[in-house]
Amino acid sequence: EVNLVESGGGLVHPAGSLRLSCVASGFTFGSFAMSWVRQAPGKGLEWVSGIDGSGDLTYYADSVEGRCTTSRDNSQNTLIFEMSSLRVEDTAVYYCVKDLIIGSSFPRYFDVWGRGTLVTVSS
């Protein structure tokens, strides 16, 4: 069974930092681009960041550009998301998502989603 499990959410103070992890199972992790998608309370879905299968290419939304880094460890089937200078508006459920298309060098469509991890930025 294909599965994604996020961890690392919690309460963070404004200007603080966070590190989210996502452990994948049930598929050849290194063959697929991965992304992070978030949903703020009462809001819609927002793609935040993506990374190709090898980890060489990364992509970031304008809203987080310069404040975050996405990386992956294919030997551990793990996706990592690190963000600093957190703002109240970064409060959201963060989903780890798998790309539909094998071998894609950039995110396309998302066919497997984790359950999400809640990040709350508040003083």
Place this chain on the structure above:
Amino acid sequence: DIVLTQSPATLSLSPGERATLSCRASRSLKNYLAWYQHKPGQSPRLLIYDASIRATDIPARFSGSGSGTDFSLTISSLEPEDFAVYYCQQRNDWLRGTFGQGTKLEIK
């Protein structure tokens, strides 16, 4: 920047009725559009990609159409479990917003 505009914001229908949801892009996407279903307390689910291809295990009552700037998701006969929020998503421009704002499909 590509902007996706979904309409209506809320659609109130009864089980058994036909639902048609719209997604309009600010510039051509060719056929590079997907639809997702999101229920409260669950993770979003991919329904349709490349505008009209059903994802794995998606029932045939879900269909997608359109190309260029105008796209539709149709649910031919609503089941009770279909009431949810639906999002369209484009894959052409990853620096800006990639999802529409959503259409809430509610029971009338």
